[in-house]
Amino acid sequence: MHIPDGFLDVQTSVIFTGLSAAGVAVALKGARSQLDEKTAPLAGLTAVFIFAVQMLNFPVAAGTSGHLLGGALAAVLVGPWAATLALTIVLLVQAFLFADGGLTALGASTFNMSIVGVWVGYGAFLLVRKILPKNKASIPIAAAIGGFVSVPMAAFSFTLQYAMGATATFSTSTVLGAMVGTHVLIGIGEGLITGLTVSAVIASRSDLVYGWKNNNQSLEIRNA
Template sequence: MHVPDGFINAPVSAVAGVVAAGAVAVSLKGARRELNERTAPLAGLVAAFIFAVQMLNFPVAAGTSGHLLGGALAAILVGPFTGILCISVVLLMQGILFADGGLTALGVNILDMGVVTSVVAYALFRGLVRVLPRTRRSMTAASFVAALISVPAAAVAFTLMYWIGGTTDIPIGKVFTAMVGVHVLIGIGEAAITALTVGAVVAVRPDLVYGARGLTAPLKLRIDGELVDAPAPAPAREPAAAHRSTKGLWATGLVTALVLAGFVSYYASANPDGLEKVATDQGIDKKAKDHASKDSPLADYGVKDVSNARISGGLAGIIGVGATLVVGSGAFYVVSRRRTDDESVNSDSRRDEKV
């Protein structure tokens, strides 16, 4: 659902950019409460993983494909504020390096694919896990429903922005019907990917799933047909074991992202995604503009001057995963350090007050 330049007019794109910048600023502040030095690298990995999975377009209807948006997955795993930042990093890398998603439409895309999906999905997920039994199956089901709803919600958000600032005169009713209809189907794929990923992490490290924190009852896992309490986070006296476990999860996730982007992406559907299909069918793309990064060496997810399509796409995917991981991890580390510094200042202030 990457919106190109020219779909939305300049004034609305500018307003969307200002609102998106405000959302990112709020998220930077909120992410300080969600991140620490242990989880910051995992947040960077989540961004890299989402970049990789977004390369895997899957067929949803005749001549149409879809791909992961990722807001639900990021919000559930690392928190809604950090989730918005994860999607923002992914969109920035895609726009600058791969000419995917317009640069003047970056604010539109962050609002649509980042803010709307993360907020809607996390609110729905938290509401469901509070009323469902505390089991891995319930957590997985809640993530499935949250991700499923988040995609058509993003389609509605795009339709609203197009209604206000669309550059072509297309009846909004047709746009709404087409966008929501195809993105409900895409939402099923989003839901499946999100539920599988969340379920896999819950199975091995439930303490690292942000969406499961702060709930009153202990999470339960089904083992050999019986429900047992999930293991609690590693106690302070065993930091080495907890560190090794977290590093193992991080390494597994990184290898998975590299394999998906570097190899599996070659077999992704070549059909246009939901927005591209609707734009072509309804005439939304009549005033689309060439991307400012169209001459990038990695434009269209291929390495320039590498003639073999499999190698070119694979290299581009690996470079994208690496770049997203580095930028995301660096940004999240800085945010987590700000939290540590703030806590140190507050602690010193309280100590001085007592003296």
């Protein structure tokens, strides 16, 4: 879902660069108060792992592939603020080192994946977590559903940008149907990878998992 240069006009690119910059600034503030020496390394590892897994495109339908976005995964592991920052770092590395995603479209891509993907994924995770029993086994399931939902929503967000300022003139509803339809399929892969990864981390270091700690009052540790 990395947008190449040229898809969006200058005005739309500028607007979304501004929105993303504001979102990243808020995330910085949130992460500052939430991260500590114990959780910061996991935020770093989360960025590294997401970079690696984003290279692994899986086939979804005839001639189409998808890859992990990782927004819900990161939010459940390290909290939504640090997740926004982790995803943004991955996108920066991809754009500058690998020419994956256009530089002028970086703001729009960041908006879709680091902000919409992370926060929608985290919101869905919280809702599902509320319904499920309060035990460790529920966390990977809620995370998987968060991951599944986040991908078509990021695709919807791209469609919004397309409607606001695409250089092409194809109808928005055509783009909307195709984008959301394709990304529901990719969302299934996202959900699976997210659920499996969260369950592996819960099994080995549940004390580090933000989406579990913060569900469990007795274990909640807050450093002022």
